[in-house]
Amino acid sequence: MDLEQALMDAGARQVVSCASMQQAAAELERWMPQAVVLDVQLSDRGDGWALAEMVSMLGTRPPWIAFSTGQPEAVPHEVQRLGSVYAKPYDTRRLAADLMAAQG
Numbered sequence: 001m002d003l004e005q006a007l008m009d010a011g012a013r014q015v016v017s018c019a020s021m022q023q024a025a026a027e028l029e030r031w032m033p034q035a036v037v038l039d040v041q042l043s044d045r046g047d048g049w050a051l052a053e054m055v056s057m058l059g060t061r062p063p064w065i066a067f068s069t070g071q072p073e074a075v076p077h078e079v080q081r082l083g084s085v086y087a088k089p090y091d092t093r094r095l096a097a098d099l100m101a102a103q104g
Contacts, residue, residue: 003037003068003092010096024051033063035099038083040069049079056082064102066095 004015016033018024027033036055040048052065065083067075072087086095 003095006092006096007099010093010100012096012099021048021051025054028055028058032058034103035064035066037066037068037095037099040067040071040075049075049082052079052082064099066099068095 004017007015016027018027024036024038036052038048038052048069049067052067055065056062067080067083067085068088068090069075069085070088072085075085084098
C-alpha cells in the first residue's frame with residue numbers, strides 16, 4: 001500500500017497490484033504497463049524474476065522493471081540486468097521517483 005501511494009503521489013496514472021504470478025500474467029494480457037515492480041517472492045512462485053524475463057520481451061519498448069526483495073543476492077546476475085534491484089526495506093518514494101525519471 002505504501003508503494004502504491006508513493007507511485008500515485010509521484011504521478012502514476014494507474015497502479016495495479018497483483019499478489020501472484022498468475023494474476024500478473026493475466027493483467028499483462030489486458031494492458032501494457034510503463035513499469036513493473038516485482039516482488040521476487042510472489043505468493044505462487046519464489047522466482048518473480050521469471051515474470052521480468054517475460055516482461056522484457058514485450059514490444060519494442062518494454063516496461064521499466066524494478067525488483068523488490070529482501071534477498072537481493074537471490075536475484076540472478078543475468079536477471080538483474082533487466083531492471084533495478086531495491087533491497088527491502090527501501091524508500092518507496094525513491095523507487096517511485098526512479099520510475100518516473102525512467103519514463104522521461
